[in-house]
Amino acid sequence: MSPEQILLIPKIENGFVLDHIPAGSGVKILNLIRGHQELNDAVLSVGLNYTSRRLGRKDLIKIQSRELPQRFLQHLSLVVPGVTIKRVEKFAIAQKIVLEPPELVDNLLSCPNPGCITNHERCVTTCFHLVRREPMKFRCNHCERWFAMTELENRLKL
Amino acid sequence: MKRDLISIEDLSEKHLRDYLELGKRVEGTSPEVCRKVLAGRILGVLFYEPSTRTRLSFEAAMLRMGGQVIGFSEALNTSVAKGESLADTIHTVEQYCDAIVIRHPREGAARLAAEVSRVPVINAGDGANQHPTQTLLDLYTLQNLFGRVDGLRIALVGDLKYSRTVHSLFHALARFKDVRFRFVSPETLKMPEYVIEASEGATTEVIETTSLEEAISDSDVVYMTRIQRERFPDPVEYEKVKDAYRLDRAALQNAPAHLKVLHPLPRVNEIATEVDSTPHAAYFPQAGYGMTMRQGILAHLLGGKL
Structure with missing residues (x-):
């Protein structure tokens, strides 16, 4: 990041940097953050459409929070896989991970198929399996239908 | 367990x-x-x-x-x-x-x-x-009629869009060796992409056509299906395709002698009752199997x- 860009988003003392977000997906992540109550009080810094050597253009989000909830990370790995998460402690990067798409999605989504039993039975747990990486597709364990991630994005169980 | x-x-x-x-x-x-x-x-x-x-x-x-x-x-x-x-x-x-x-x-x-x-x-x-037990009985029928499942040429005919029987059968047959398929259906009832996609990796040859005649002359098995009224969200669409394929004696004139006709039953109009007495009809023994x-x-x- 160039010095000018650094000026646009302030450094954070403690928290998390979500980096390498494909341009345009930052808004999806903001919506996701809004859906997780534990993060409602966190201070956010958002940068959209920066120049990136790897992606061409990218978004970037900084979250001043002690923890990122496990369920948020699972949702994030589904909605925008490949994001780099850097944990910041005292202005320095303490840990860095890249979120991979999950092989198994356990009760994080509802099924888009209106005929699927999981949409009709009380207290049922859903499960989806990753069946293809490019383009990413998941199979419902119950009705066995395959869904592209675009069909599942608005089916997150928050 | x-x-x-x-x-x-x-x-x-x-x-x-x-x-x-x-x-x-x-x-x-x-x-x-x-x-x-x-x-x-x-x-x-x-x-x-x-x-x-x-x-x-x-x-x-x-x-x-x-x-x-x-x-x-x-x-x-x-x-x-x-x-x-x-x-x-x-x-x-x-x-x-x-x-x-x-x-x-x-x-x-x-x-x-x-x-x-x-x-x-x-x-x-x-x-x-x-409907896995239907699929297993279909495979068992083929095994009994031909002594094998491998290498058969199978035409799946009719409602390939909504028929669970056909979807399961296709996936099961695709796991056997050198089974070749013809998908015969009206345009609106074609085999869904997601069903074909799910069998990816299996070595299968698939030809899609609307011609039943062509399938009869070039297959070992013609697997007929009923166009299922109850699966159609729009009754007008059902009326358009309900009689798309009808198998009768005349249609079987050019059939190879060993050709067998299967059907998961119940049938409506898709197989004329006159076919029942031909050596091609195998749908009642299929129900027995x-x-x-x-x-x-x-x-x-x-x-x-x-």
Whole structure:
């Protein structure tokens, strides 16, 4: 990041940097953050459409929070896989991970198929399996239908 | 660990061949011996949707293996009508029986039943999704008619969009060696992409066509299906395609002598009754093989010795 860009988003003392977000997906992540109550009080810094050597253009989000909830990370790995998460402690990067798409999605989504039993039975747990990486597709364990991630994005169980 | 039979997708090629072997073993066992295999065992038959062949053949299969049957053939007169959940029904019925056969209009219902049940669950059809015992009996029929499944040329005809039977059969056959397919359907009832996609990796040759004539002259098996009125969201669309394919004696004039016609039944207009007396008709023996196959399935899942 160039010095000018650094000026646009302030450094954070403690928290998390979500980096390498494909341009345009930052808004999806903001919506996701809004859906997780534990993060409602966190201070956010958002940068959209920066120049990136790897992606061409990218978004970037900084979250001043002690923890990122496990369920948020699972949702994030589904909605925008490949994001780099850097944990910041005292202005320095303490840990860095890249979120991979999950092989198994356990009760994080509802099924888009209106005929699927999981949409009709009380207290049922859903499960989806990753069946293809490019383009990413998941199979419902119950009705066995395959869904592209675009069909599942608005089916997150928050 | 209990065994269930929920989806053809759960079965490898070896599993499929093992099931065919089971059918043979049933045929090779005398009725007297068969009647001892599941003696004293009870099968719960839960049919939330109408059925003739599947329900009766399961019941007959259980009786022929020496067991007994309880259950219902429609949900109207049960606690389901009072709003009981499927999970609660299963938890109740499993107290009374040693295995459960379920047909349900919702896709995934049998999987859910298997998840909550402590006794084996057999899927007898879940909405437009799976009907694995129909697939196994179809494979068993082919094995009996041709002595093999590998290398057959099979035309799937009619409603390839909504027919769960066809979807499961295609996935199962694609696991055998060198099976070649012709998909014969009106444009609006073509095999869905997601079904073809799910068989990816299997070595299959698929030709899509609208011509039944072409398929008849170049296949070993013509697998007819009923255009299912109940699966159409729009009745106008049903009217447009309901009589798209009709197989009669004239249509079979150029058929190879060994060609066999199969159908999961019930039929409406798609096969003329005049075909019944031709050597090509194999759909009633197919229904008979259904019982044999289900005897084998029940023995296997309930741990009966054959």
